[in-house]
Amino acid sequence: xxxxxxxxxxxxxxxxxxxxxxxxxxxxxxxxxxxxxxxxxxxxxxxxxxxxxxxxxxxxxxxxxxxxxxxxxxxxxxxxxxxxxxxxxxxxxxxxxxxxxxxxxxxxxxxxxxxxxxxxxxxxxxxxxxxxxxxxxxxxxxxxxxxxxxxxxxxxxxxxxxxxxxxxxxxxxxxxxxxxxxxxxxxxxxxxxxxxxxxxxxxxxxxxxxxxxxxxxxxxxxxxxxxxxxxxxxxxxxxxxxxxxxxxxxxxxxxxxxxxxxxxxxxxxxxxxxxxxxxxxxxxxxxxxxxxxxxxxxxxxxxxxxxxxxxxxxxxxxxxxxxxxxxxxxxxxxxxxxxxxxxxxxxxxxxxxxxxxxxxxxxxxxxxxxxxxxxxxxxxxxx
Amino acid sequence: xxxxxxxxxxxxxxxxxxxxxxxxxxxxxxxxxxxxxxxxxxxxxxxxxxxxxxxxxxxxxxxxxxxxxxxxxxxxxxxxxxxxxxxxxxxxxxxxxxxxxxxxxxxxxxxxxxxxxxxxxxxxxxxxxxxxxxxxxxxxxxxxxxxxxxxxxxxxxxxxxxxxxxxxxxxxxxxxxxxxxxxxxxxxxxxxxxxxxxxxxxxxxxxxxxxxxxxxxxxxxxxxxxxxxxxxxxxxxxxxxxxxxxxxxxxxxxxxxxxxxxxxxxxxxxxxxxxxxxxxxxxxxxxxxxxxxxxxxxxxxxxxxxxxxxxxxxxx
Numbered sequence: 001x002x003x004x005x006x007x008x009x010x011x012x013x014x015x016x017x018x019x020x021x022x023x024x025x026x027x028x029x030x031x032x033x034x035x036x037x038x039x040x041x042x043x044x045x046x047x048x049x050x051x052x053x054x055x056x057x058x059x060x061x062x063x064x065x066x067x068x069x070x071x072x073x074x075x076x077x078x079x080x081x082x083x084x085x086x087x088x089x090x091x092x093x094x095x096x097x098x099x100x101x102x103x104x105x106x107x108x109x110x111x112x113x114x115x116x117x118x119x120x121x122x123x124x125x126x127x128x129x130x131x132x133x134x135x136x137x138x139x140x141x142x143x144x145x146x147x148x149x150x151x152x153x154x155x156x157x158x159x160x161x162x163x164x165x166x167x168x169x170x171x172x173x174x175x176x177x178x179x180x181x182x183x184x185x186x187x188x189x190x191x192x193x194x195x196x197x198x199x200x201x202x203x204x205x206x207x208x209x210x211x212x213x214x215x216x217x218x219x220x221x222x223x224x225x226x227x228x229x230x231x232x233x234x235x236x237x238x239x240x241x242x243x244x245x246x247x248x249x250x251x252x253x254x255x256x257x258x259x260x261x262x263x264x265x266x267x268x269x270x271x272x273x274x275x276x277x278x279x280x281x282x283x284x285x286x287x288x289x290x291x292x293x294x295x296x297x298x299x300x301x302x303x304x305x306x307x308x309x310x311x312x313x314x315x316x317x318x319x320x321x322x323x324x325x326x327x328x329x330x331x332x333x334x335x336x337x338x339x340x341x342x343x344x345x346x347x348x349x350x351x352x353x354x355x356x357x358x359x360x361x362x363x364x365x366x367x368x369x370x371x372x373x374x375x376x377x378x379x380x381x382x383x
Numbered sequence: 384x385x386x387x388x389x390x391x392x393x394x395x396x397x398x399x400x401x402x403x404x405x406x407x408x409x410x411x412x413x414x415x416x417x418x419x420x421x422x423x424x425x426x427x428x429x430x431x432x433x434x435x436x437x438x439x440x441x442x443x444x445x446x447x448x449x450x451x452x453x454x455x456x457x458x459x460x461x462x463x464x465x466x467x468x469x470x471x472x473x474x475x476x477x478x479x480x481x482x483x484x485x486x487x488x489x490x491x492x493x494x495x496x497x498x499x500x501x502x503x504x505x506x507x508x509x510x511x512x513x514x515x516x517x518x519x520x521x522x523x524x525x526x527x528x529x530x531x532x533x534x535x536x537x538x539x540x541x542x543x544x545x546x547x548x549x550x551x552x553x554x555x556x557x558x559x560x561x562x563x564x565x566x567x568x569x570x571x572x573x574x575x576x577x578x579x580x581x582x583x584x585x586x587x588x589x590x591x592x593x594x595x596x597x598x599x600x601x602x603x604x605x606x607x608x609x610x611x612x613x614x615x616x617x618x619x620x621x622x623x624x625x626x627x628x629x630x631x632x633x634x635x636x637x638x639x640x641x642x643x644x645x646x647x648x649x650x651x652x653x654x655x656x657x658x659x660x661x662x663x664x665x666x667x668x669x670x671x672x673x674x675x676x677x678x679x680x681x682x683x684x685x686x687x688x689x690x691x692x693x694x695x696x697x698x699x
Binding site: 011015018019026027030132135136139140142143144145146147148149151152154155159160267271314316317318320321322324325328336339340343344346348351352354355358359362363366 | 420421424533534536537538539540541542543545546547548549550551570623627630631634635636637644645648652657661664667670671674675678679682683686689
């Protein structure tokens with residue numbers, strides 16, 4: 001197991017270096033360099049531009065610049081942003097990354113749970129009207145044009161029904177006389193969410209061996225209890241209305257990204273479940289006289305789970321790509337919006353920094369999911 | 384006494400036998416395909432879109448006046464307030480710049496079709512070749528291509544395309560090429576290679592080798608034809624993703640192209656008509672619906688084909 005994890009870590013690090021090399025090549029292959037931005041400025045003479053090139057180290061050969069670039073990346077130095085000069089890129093990224101991470105994780109967890117359960121039911125009710133309608137809904141949601149879907153949801157919930165805010169991270173009018181920074185509050189919210197998820201997982205694991213009815217009662221009560229506890233603790237602090245404000249701004253982005261990404265999991269779960277249902281051990285389980293619930297949940301779904309989980313790992317970059325679109329539509333100030341704004345303002349250091357951050361995020365998520373996979377599938381561990 | 388009845392030898396050209404076999408398997412597969420309503424729905428939608436794509440040049444030439452109905456530079460001077468809602472003159476209305484929405488939609492259909500299919504072709508050619516070669520040879524070739532594919536599958540495509548389009552001028556063709564390359568060297572290769580591995584150990588490959596077939600002969604005449612169904616299946620999914628990526632990029636205003644569905648949505652949204660209420664929905668609906676329908680149609684056909692290619696998914 002340790003060997004497996006070590007091997008994966010080395011592979012991921014190797015991939016990261018290749019990714020950074022790719023970024024450097026992309027950046028270096030474009031015609032001209034940074035000093036060309038000043039070509040039209042009469043105050044910047046060719047001599048000054050030459051001097052700038054020397055100061056920025058652009059006169060050195062590409063190989064040396066490449067190692068400088070790698071070294072700076074390892075030290076966390078991504079340069080200064082042009083559009084927010086003189087703020088370092090790393091600073092901007094650290095400010096905005098938690099927002100993207102939180103959105104991404106919520107979306108992934110919700111869409112996985114939803115897709116898993118619905119896909120299971122679809123395979124079980126094969127050939128019925130339920131399955132066909134859910135397939136069509138799933139395919140449409142999976143391939144729907146996300147920006148357009150986001151705009152439609154904004155139109156429906158934000159303008160027609162006036163239920164939810166149409167975008168942005170928070171409502172500035174509420175935050176005028178508040179001394180706590182929004183990011184600090186957001187960190188506490190993330191912490192709460194992580195602890196709550198942990199408690200729910202612990203409850204689920206502890207009740208695994210109990211009987212069916214008892215298990216469902218305890219789990220349902222446990223989830224309700226955790227949610228109640230969270231609400232109680234937050235309502236005791238003076239910042240509850242601010243947290244509620246951020247949460248309200250989160251609903252639409254999470255809803256849209258979950259609706260778009262759960263369908264993929266659902267359709268795949270249906271397919272793998274159908275394949276599993278043809279296996280001999282399902283017939284054996286039926287012949288033993290086990291109830292249909294047990295055959296479906298313990299024998300078929302448990303074995304269909306693994307390919308679906310693999311697909312979750314493969315789908316991480318796609319989810320991040322989708323995040324860029326959702327963030328832009330909802331003006332959610334995370335990495336995706338930053339990337340697009342940087343690109344539109346030709347702020348190349350910020351764009352490159354954001355892209356390398358997104359790459360690192362994708363690779364880290366891959367690594368975590370890979371290790372989790374090794375825990376789920378015993379066959380991987382002993383390779 | 385033994386009578387020796389000699390069988391009459393009928394000499395049929397080999398190509399005719401092959402054609403007949405192909406036709407037979409096509410008929411069998413078609414029967415399976417038609418059995419699944421989802422695939423048929425997808426195919427019908429694709430055909431409708433193909434008709435739309437063909438109709439635009441014809442309409443421009445014979446029915447519509449280019450000055451009024453051109454998708455990019457047209458302007459209707461007889462209507463004073465643009466955007467105007469659907470009318471007999473403009474079946475889907477006009478956009479904020481006074482251009483006919485139906486004409487834009489039809490033009491965008493052609494663009495999306497060409498882009499989607501060309502990037503799918505590029506990716507499929509690359510992925511099938513690499514998959515077959517690296518499965519057949521194994522060793523170093525296999526390792527290099529598979530590690531490369533591993534790297535590419537871990538990258539968020541849209542983010543990379545956004546940055547690339549900022550650094551270079553992106554036209555529709557460059558996008559198709561870059562997307563095709565990314566997909567072709569990426570995830571598609573891995574799947575096709577695993578399929579090719581299962582073909583490589585089949586007895587007919589061994590007998591071809593025993594009868595003196597060279598490496599390239601085996602790859603080209605024995606492995607590739609058997610990889611084609613799965614390649615074709617992946618083409619469908621690539622078309623979906625390429626059309627989506629193009630629409631997303633042109634929605635962000637990053638592509639250097641004349642007109643597409645993404646630009647239509649961008650125009651309507653950038654001019655602020657979303658917040659103005661339901662009377663302006665005709666600006667957003669056609670393009671958004673078209674992208675969604677075309678993407679899901681190709682995806683549905685792909686899924687239906689999946690059930691043919693992958694026998695384990697069949698009902699019987």
